[in-house]
Amino acid sequence: MGSSKRRAADNSRGGSSTDHLHTLHQRLKHALSLGTTRVSDDKERKWKCTDLEIQKHVVRSLAAFLDSSSGHASTYRLLKGLFVFNYAAVFDCRTYVLLPLEVGKYESTLLDSLADIVEALVWILHCKSEAIVGMAVNVVVKLVSSNSSMMQLYLTDLINPLSSLLCSNNLEVATSCATALNMVLSNLSVKREKQVWEIVKEAKTLIQIIRIIREFPGVTQPIENFQEMVSLLYTILWQWPPSRYFVWKDTILIKVLEDSHIKSHLSTKVAVLKLCSALALCNKVAKELLGNGETILTMMISCMDVSEPLAVRIEGFRLAQHLVADEQRCIKMTSLCSGPLIKAIIGGMRVWRLGSGKGVNDLVSLLDEACRLALITRWPGEHHNHFWEQGIDKVLLDLLLENFDKQASEHTLTPQAPISIAQQGLDTNFLIALRPYIWEIFGWLAVHCRKDFRPSTDRTELYIDMLITCACLSFVEAICKGCQISENDDTSRSESSSRAVLVMMHSSSTYIASKVRLILSGVLEIKGNECLKRLLYLLDYGSSANNFGSANIPKTVVELVCLICYSGLPEYQKNVTRGDGIRTLVTSIRRCLSNGVCTSRRSFALHFYHNVFYERTCCWMTAEEWEGKDALLFYSLWGLAELVQHSSDTDHSHIKSNLIKTVQEVLDNVSAPGPRWLAANILSYFGVYGFPNKHDKGFGRALEDKEHTDLQLLFANGESVSVHKIILAVQCPSLLPPEQFPQSAKTTDNFLVKDVPRKCCPMLRKEVRFSARVDQQALLKLLDYVYFGYVEAGEDLARKLKTLAKSCNMQPLYLMLCRKIPQWGTPIPSSDFTDALGPLGFQFACVFLCLSLLSDTLIALCQ
Numbered sequence: 001m002g003s004s005k006r007r008a009a010d011n012s013r014g015g016s017s018t019d020h021l022h023t024l025h026q027r028l029k030h031a032l033s034l035g036t037t038r039v040s041d042d043k044e045r046k047w048k049c050t051d052l053e054i055q056k057h058v059v060r061s062l063a064a065f066l067d068s069s070s071g072h073a074s075t076y077r078l079l080k081g082l083f084v085f086n087y088a089a090v091f092d093c094r095t096y097v098l099l100p101l102e103v104g105k106y107e108s109t110l111l112d113s114l115a116d117i118v119e120a121l122v123w124i125l126h127c128k129s130e131a132i133v134g135m136a137v138n139v140v141v142k143l144v145s146s147n148s149s150m151m152q153l154y155l156t157d158l159i160n161p162l163s164s165l166l167c168s169n170n171l172e173v174a175t176s177c178a179t180a181l182n183m184v185l186s187n188l189s190v191k192r193e194k195q196v197w198e199i200v201k202e203a204k205t206l207i208q209i210i211r212i213i214r215e216f217p218g219v220t221q222p223i224e225n226f227q228e229m230v231s232l233l234y235t236i237l238w239q240w241p242p243s244r245y246f247v248w249k250d251t252i253l254i255k256v257l258e259d260s261h262i263k264s265h266l267s268t269k270v271a272v273l274k275l276c277s278a279l280a281l282c283n284k285v286a287k288e289l290l291g292n293g294e295t296i297l298t299m300m301i302s303c304m305d306v307s308e309p310l311a312v313r314i315e316g317f318r319l320a321q322h323l324v325a326d327e328q329r330c331i332k333m334t335s336l337c338s339g340p341l342i343k344a345i346i347g348g349m350r351v352w353r354l355g356s357g358k359g360v361n362d363l364v365s366l367l368d369e370a371c372r373l374a375l376i377t378r379w380p381g382e383h384h385n386h387f388w389e390q391g392i393d394k395v396l397l398d399l400l401l402e403n404f405d406k407q408a409s410e411h412t413l414t415p416q417a418p419i420s421i422a423q424q425g426l427d428t429n430f431l432i433a434l435r436p437y438i439w440e441i442f443g444w445l446a447v448h449c450r451k452d453f454r455p456s457t458d459r460t461e462l463y464i465d466m467l468i469t470c471a472c473l474s475f476v477e478a479i480c481k482g483c484q485i486s487e488n489d490d491t492s493r494s495e496s497s498s499r500a501v502l503v504m505m506h507s508s509s510t511y512i513a514s515k516v517r518l519i520l521s522g523v524l525e526i527k528g529n530e531c532l533k534r535l536l537y538l539l540d541y542g543s544s545a546n547n548f549g550s551a552n553i554p555k556t557v558v559e560l561v562c563l564i565c566y567s568g569l570p571e572y573q574k575n576v577t578r579g580d581g582i583r584t585l586v587t588s589i590r591r592c593l594s595n596g597v598c599t600s601r602r603s604f605a606l607h608f609y610h611n612v613f614y615e616r617t618c619c620w621m622t623a624e625e626w627e628g629k630d631a632l633l634f635y636s637l638w639g640l641a642e643l644v645q646h647s648s649d650t651d652h653s654h655i656k657s658n659l660i661k662t663v664q665e666v667l668d669n670v671s672a673p674g675p676r677w678l679a680a681n682i683l684s685y686f687g688v689y690g691f692p693n694k695h696d697k698g699f700g701r702a703l704e705d706k707e708h709t710d711l712q713l714l715f716a717n718g719e720s721v722s723v724h725k726i727i728l729a730v731q732c733p734s735l736l737p738p739e740q741f742p743q744s745a746k747t748t749d750n751f752l753v754k755d756v757p758r759k760c761c762p763m764l765r766k767e768v769r770f771s772a773r774v775d776q777q778a779l780l781k782l783l784d785y786v787y788f789g790y791v792e793a794g795e796d797l798a799r800k801l802k803t804l805a806k807s808c809n810m811q812p813l814y815l816m817l818c819r820k821i822p823q824w825g826t827p828i829p830s831s832d833f834t835d836a837l838g839p840l841g842f843q844f845a846c847v848f849l850c851l852s853l854l855s856d857t858l859i860a861l862c863q
Contacts, residue, residue: 024065031061032116035123047119052131055124059135062117066142117143118154125161130170137165137176144183155184156196163203166212171225174212178228181205185235197240206243209233214252217259223268226260230271237278241618244282261299266309273303273315280322281613283620290323290332297337304344306351310362317348317369322613326623327379334376334383342386345374349395352431364433367399371437377444380825384448392445393455393463396438400470401425408462419523422469436496436605439474442467443500447824449509468504468516472523475501479531479562491554491604498561505568508823521569532572535562536579543588553632554604556588560635567642577647583655585640589662592633593669601631626825628672637666637678641821644685660686668694673828681821689798689816690790691828699727699787711736713779716772721783731786734808737768778804785813 035049035058049055121143124136140158144151162184165177188196200206209229216226236243247253261272276296280286289296300323302308303316320341324330334341348370351363374392376383397404407421455461474497481494504516524531542556563581566572592598602614627634640663659682666679680691702724709722713735728735770779778800785791791813793801802817812829815822 021065021068024061024068028058028061028065028117029113031058032113032120034058035120036116047116047123049120049123050127052129055127055129055132056135058120059124059132059139062121063135063139063142066139066146114150114154118157122157122161125158125165128165128168133165133168134170134173134176137162137173137180140180141176141183144180144187151187152189152192155188156192156199158184159196159199159205160203163200163205163208166205166208166229171221175222175225175228178209178225178232182228182232182235185232185239188239193239197242200236200240206233206236206246209236210247210250210253214250214256217256223265227267227271230257230268230275234271234275234278237275238281238616241282241616244279244285244618248279248282248285248288258295258299266312269303269312270315273300273312273319276300277315277319277322280319281617283325283617286323286325286329287332290329290336293333293336296323297333301337301340301344304348306347310351310366313348314362314366314369316344317366317373321369321373324373324376325613325617325620330376330379330383331381334381338381338383338386342383342390345370346387346390346392346395349374349399353398364431367431367434368437371399371434371441374437374441375444377441377448380448384445387445388456391460392441393460393467396442397463397466399431399434400438400467402428402430404466415522418466418469419473422466422473426470426473432493435474436492439471439493439496439500442471443496443503446500446504446507446509446512449507449512451508451510453509454511464512465515465519468512468519469523471497471500471504472516472520474498475520475562475565476523476527476531478558479535491558492606494558495554495561495605498558498565501565502561503824505565506821506824517569520565521571524569524572528572529575532566532575535559535566536576536581536584539563540580540584543584543591553599557601557604557631557635560585560588560632560639564635564639564642567639567646573646577643582640582643582647582659585636585643586655586659586662588636589633589640589666592630592636593662593665598628598630599632600629601625601627604631624672625674626672627674628670630675633666633670634672634675634678637663637675637682638821641678641681644682645819656686664692667691673826674824676828677822677826680816681819684816684819687794687798688790688792689801689813690785690788692788692790699724702727702787710766712767713783714767714769715774715776715779716770717776719776720767721780723783727786732782732808732810734810735768775800775804782808782810782813785810 031054032047034054035047035051036045037048121136121140124132125140127133140162144155144158159181162177162181166174166181168174168177185196185200209232212229213226213233216229233247237247257272257275261269276289280289300316300319303312304320305313308316320333324333348366351366351370374387377387401407401422402425404421404425407425455464474493478494478498501516501520504512505520507513507516521528539556539559542552542559563576567576640659644659663679663682666675667683670676670679676691680689683689683692706722709724711723711725711728712720713723714720723735725736770776777797781791781793781797781801782804791801798817802814805814805817815826
């Protein structure tokens, strides 16, 4: 009985509230009608009214309506969020329900009402009456903040009048205008950005904002006005790339921002940092910021310090991410402040342990930004040493397992104890959203480790071993999930953990590579073969014609990574190669080459690629990732390379021709270094060493040209071969006469002709004699590689060629003859003659080069 009375009272209050809102709406419509006039004899009506009292009446009516509707919560929400009040009350014995009548019929009514409101506000703002303009601007703020999707149709109408008021002498009005304009620009749909940029330029909004900020130090202004102007400028810079370099070149403005950051309080620091981050979206600006690095980097590092509020630290980390968005900029920054930068990153990643009593959401945001910045580990450099020195192993483990130190002290660490502790810790899902970052960071640290790397203490060894154990357990979990992996957070976690195991197995560090194999074997001891059978089945099923597609690719990539890891364990290699794995992978590669649809890692490893950032950058020619644009192709090739390595001729004899043809197509059609290296590695098992390409014959025709050669290589048996000094100088300088290259000159793969002094040029000789110890056949094959880019050789000759390649320091060829999968990031050997032919290079006389790869036309370059 009591509950029925309460329900009735609630319904009564709801009805009363709705009635009041309806009344306010009618008043608003009446107020709007007072200023509506017919344009000439046309039927169209426009809102035009210079009567100040009517303007006030409209603004007050709209303010009252918005204030009331913002708290309204009837059973049926207002149509599209605003202004529909035609309804019928339908009663039953239990509740009072408001139902819309003919929703479609009233949609046009809503549009008409909103059009009149915006038209009235635009007129009133343009009038700039001091008595009403402040109130009108505040109403605009309320209207835009209603987040009505219908407002999208009218947002652009407000830009011009609001821009004209930014320079108002009434600072409160100017501040409110900046707030309103910021909200208008922030709520725009992407489709309208181009149109709105033209309006912003026409209204000279950017110029006005810059002028106001520049004048700030010399006038007495409330700090809120400065903050709103800076925030508005940030919104423009974020959305419209053409504005960035224009703002950056205003040195007075930049100086004001730098000074205000030093002198001001929290909100201003955050606003200025966000503005700098938006500027750094432009590659040109970012490079110049780093070029004049002391001021910006000092400010950035200080903002990331543990003594700063969380909001300031978060923006400091975001600015750093924008500044180190590519390898060259990372090298530049770490050369200037590697130690302080890594210390700040480690401090940010430790915030969870030190942040008791603080807001959880802010702590997680800071952790996320610190982990994103720690992904600079994907590039080699001195900063890796700083990460290890700062205890990155312990930091990562603390983010992975909540109470490891306590558990470790309570358990006797038997051989099985680490696996048990790790599994229990992973099952708690502690900070699970950060796991993709943890695996990514740890994986890159392993990739770029020195060969002789070893943990410095027993405790460090324990932490590294536990991280490896957790990665291996997550690897097994990824296999067990199988078909359940979809394009969500599970994909990132499964892909990142299994990939971490893969790159650790191929780490240049002997310690890490051997340790991960040992631990993975232990984790797989119980159900390893069962998981392998499931894995092979899923791969075969996924590669079939009916299931091959972009929707299944993230799952297939995880399965491929797991298969490659299995191939690295001796106890499973026979089971892997006995199946149809090679045929499955060849089929997968052929489909990748033929379907023309590439699925890059960026599309599903969302933790690694900040998509919004990449969408907003400008003036930035992104270098192709080492693994290329097609993740499925890359891992299929890696898997095939592993399987071919551990199989016998009989395992792939039935598809040998198809396999070689498929791999050759990769070299012909794929430009990314990673896939090309893997394809070359596969071909090395079939007697082909290098990068054969039907589109690029290298300098092959030049080798046949005897007329324009300038050096003879004489063998002990009297036979000779004519070559070109300039080609040898760039491709294999060790074959040139020793006196041309003084001891100070480098003769490595990175040899640059400009490094050789000009005074050496007169000492060039016409011939080089070899002793009988030099194998003539091997040397001729080496020249084939120099001129054609690849060489074919049987096993006996390949062994001799390997010795010669090592002596001549031709590392790429030596690597292929050893049949080693290259380290991550290894570049494809190139023939760059820029320095050789330029004013700093050798002054070779009558040097003929193949400058057009398409026509192989030789043109003479005379002294």
